Amino acid sequence: MKTTLIKAGFIAALFLANFTNAQEFPIDNLNPRDQRGVNAFENPKDSISTFDGLKVRLGGAFALQFQGLQHENNATPAVNSATGVNANQLYTIGNNFNLATANMDIDVALYDGxxxxxxxxxxxxxHxxxxVKGGxxxxxxxxxIKKDFLKDVMKYTTIxxxxxxxxxxxxxFRRSDNAYAINNPxxxxLLMDAYATLVFGEVYYRRDGFIGMVGVTNGKLNQTATSKTSPGVYAKIGYDKQLNTxxxxxxxxxxxxxARSQRLDFYDGDRAGSRYYFVMENTAATSSANFKSGQVVPDFKNKTTSLMINPFVKYQGLEFFGTFESASGRNFTETERRSWTQFAGELIYRFGNTENFYIGGRYNQVNxxxxxxxxIKVDRFNLGGxxxxxxxxxxxxxxVNQKYDGYKPTNILHEGKFNGYVLEAVIAF
Known part of the structure; x- marks a missing residue:
C-alpha cells in the first residue's frame, strides 16, 4: 500500500508540474491527441521545424464506461465432478460501471527532427x-550526423x-488504446484485432499523397534472448489526398x-482488454483470463500471413471507413495453415460547427x-453517436449486437449472443 501511494503521488506531481505543457504545446510531426486527431493516420511529415532545445510534453487519457449488456448461449453443461463448477455457465452480468482506465503519454523533442x-x-x-505499453x-x-545530411532524401523519408x-x-489508428478512445467513434x-506491441523498425516514403512503408519485427510481445525466432516483415502502400475542401x-x-515465432501475439496482443466486460465468459474464469471478452482470436501462435485493405472517404461531414482482411496461419501443434477473413464497414456522419456531434453505424463479420x-462465423453490429x-x-x-455461429455444443460460445448498450466518457490531452 505504501509503495502504491508513493507511486500515485509521484505521478500526480508529474502531472501538476507539467500540466501547462500538456495543453497546447506542439511537438513537430506528432498527431494531436484530442479532437484534432480524429481521422489522422500516420504521424504527419513536414519540413517545418520549431525545435529550439529539448522539450518534454506530458499528456494523458481517461475513460469510463457504464455497461448495460445481456448474454446467452445454448452450450452443453460441462460440470467438473470435483468442484461442481459448470465451465459453460455464463457470468451473471448487470447494469453497472466498468473499471476506469487511464494512460500517460510522454512526448519528447530530442533534437531537430x-x-x-x-x-x-x-x-x-x-492490469x-x-x-509501459510501448514507445x-x-x-x-x-x-x-551533419547539417542537411541527406536533406533531399529525408524531405520525404521517415525512420x-x-x-x-x-x-x-x-x-x-481508429481503435481504442486502453483509455485513449477519442479516435474510435x-x-x-474490431472482432479480430490485429494489434500487438512488438520490437520493430519502419522506413516511410511519402510524396504527393503517396504512402510507402516497409518494416521488420521479430513478432514477439515479450522479448527474451533465450528463444530463437525469425524476422517478420510487413509493408504498406497507399494514397491519401485532400482533393478539395x-x-x-x-x-x-x-x-x-x-515465418516462425516462439509466441506470436499478432491477434492476441491487446493487454488492455476488451470494452465488453464479462460477456460470453464462464463463471470459473479468473479476471486475468477473461479480458478478451467478445473478441475473436484465430490462435496463430507460430506462423501467419495477413493482408488488410482499408478505404477511407470523407465528403463534408459524411465518412466511410472499410476493412477487408485475409489471414492464414497455424499454431505449434498444426502442420497445415487455417484461413480467416474479416469484413468491416463504418458509416459516420459528423455535424455541428466544429463537427462536434456524430452518429453512425458499423458492421463487422469474421469467418x-x-x-x-x-x-465459425461471428457478426457484430454497432449503432451509436x-x-x-x-x-x-x-x-x-x-x-451492440453480436452473434456466434458454428461453435460445437460443448463450446461455451455455442449459439451465443450478447446485446445491449454501453455509454463511455473519454478525456484526452
Missing part, C-alpha cells in the same frame, strides 16, 4: 497496476523504430508475414477455422 513517444497504461482491465523513436532529419504497435493496416474495437480520399493495402476444427463537449472531452453511446 528527432522525437520520442512513450505510453504507459496507468490502469487497464487486464490494474501501471506498466518509439521517430527521425525526420539526420542533422545530428521509426521502437517497441510499440506496428503500422499494419489502418484500423489500428464506437466503444469496441469537401473531399478526402485514402486507400491503403498492408501485408504482414512471420474462419478454429484449431479445434470448427468453422457522440458529442465532443470540448476538443478534449468526448461522450459517446452505442448499441
Amino acid at each position: 528527432v522525437n520520442l513517444h512513450l505510453r504507459t497504461f496507468l490502469s487497464s482491465r487486464h 490494474p497496476e501501471s506498466y 518509439y523513436l521517430q527521425i525526420n532529419k539526420l542533422d545530428f 521509426k523504430f521502437g517497441h510499440d504497435e506496428i503500422n499494419y493496416g489502418d484500423a489500428h 464506437f466503444v469496441g474495437n 469537401d473531399l478526402r480520399v485514402r486507400l491503403t493495402g498492408s501485408v504482414y508475414n512471420t 474462419g477455422e478454429m484449431a479445434t476444427g470448427e468453422d 457522440g458529442w465532443f463537449m470540448t476538443k478534449n472531452i468526448l461522450v459517446k453511446a452505442e448499441y
Whole structure:
C-alpha cells in the first residue's frame, strides 16, 4: 500500500508540474491527441521545424464506461465432478460501471527532427497496476550526423523504430488504446484485432499523397534472448489526398508475414482488454483470463500471413471507413495453415460547427477455422453517436449486437449472443 501511494503521488506531481505543457504545446510531426486527431493516420511529415532545445510534453487519457449488456448461449453443461463448477455457465452480468482506465503519454523533442513517444497504461482491465505499453523513436532529419545530411532524401523519408504497435493496416489508428478512445467513434474495437506491441523498425516514403512503408519485427510481445525466432516483415502502400475542401480520399493495402515465432501475439496482443466486460465468459474464469471478452482470436501462435485493405472517404461531414482482411496461419501443434477473413464497414456522419456531434453505424463479420476444427462465423453490429463537449472531452453511446455461429455444443460460445448498450466518457490531452 505504501509503495502504491508513493507511486500515485509521484505521478500526480508529474502531472501538476507539467500540466501547462500538456495543453497546447506542439511537438513537430506528432498527431494531436484530442479532437484534432480524429481521422489522422500516420504521424504527419513536414519540413517545418520549431525545435529550439529539448522539450518534454506530458499528456494523458481517461475513460469510463457504464455497461448495460445481456448474454446467452445454448452450450452443453460441462460440470467438473470435483468442484461442481459448470465451465459453460455464463457470468451473471448487470447494469453497472466498468473499471476506469487511464494512460500517460510522454512526448519528447530530442533534437531537430528527432522525437520520442512513450505510453504507459496507468490502469487497464487486464492490469490494474501501471506498466509501459510501448514507445518509439521517430527521425525526420539526420542533422545530428551533419547539417542537411541527406536533406533531399529525408524531405520525404521517415525512420521509426521502437517497441510499440506496428503500422499494419489502418484500423489500428481508429481503435481504442486502453483509455485513449477519442479516435474510435464506437466503444469496441474490431472482432479480430490485429494489434500487438512488438520490437520493430519502419522506413516511410511519402510524396504527393503517396504512402510507402516497409518494416521488420521479430513478432514477439515479450522479448527474451533465450528463444530463437525469425524476422517478420510487413509493408504498406497507399494514397491519401485532400482533393478539395469537401473531399478526402485514402486507400491503403498492408501485408504482414512471420515465418516462425516462439509466441506470436499478432491477434492476441491487446493487454488492455476488451470494452465488453464479462460477456460470453464462464463463471470459473479468473479476471486475468477473461479480458478478451467478445473478441475473436484465430490462435496463430507460430506462423501467419495477413493482408488488410482499408478505404477511407470523407465528403463534408459524411465518412466511410472499410476493412477487408485475409489471414492464414497455424499454431505449434498444426502442420497445415487455417484461413480467416474479416469484413468491416463504418458509416459516420459528423455535424455541428466544429463537427462536434456524430452518429453512425458499423458492421463487422469474421469467418474462419478454429484449431479445434470448427468453422465459425461471428457478426457484430454497432449503432451509436457522440458529442465532443470540448476538443478534449468526448461522450459517446452505442448499441451492440453480436452473434456466434458454428461453435460445437460443448463450446461455451455455442449459439451465443450478447446485446445491449454501453455509454463511455473519454478525456484526452
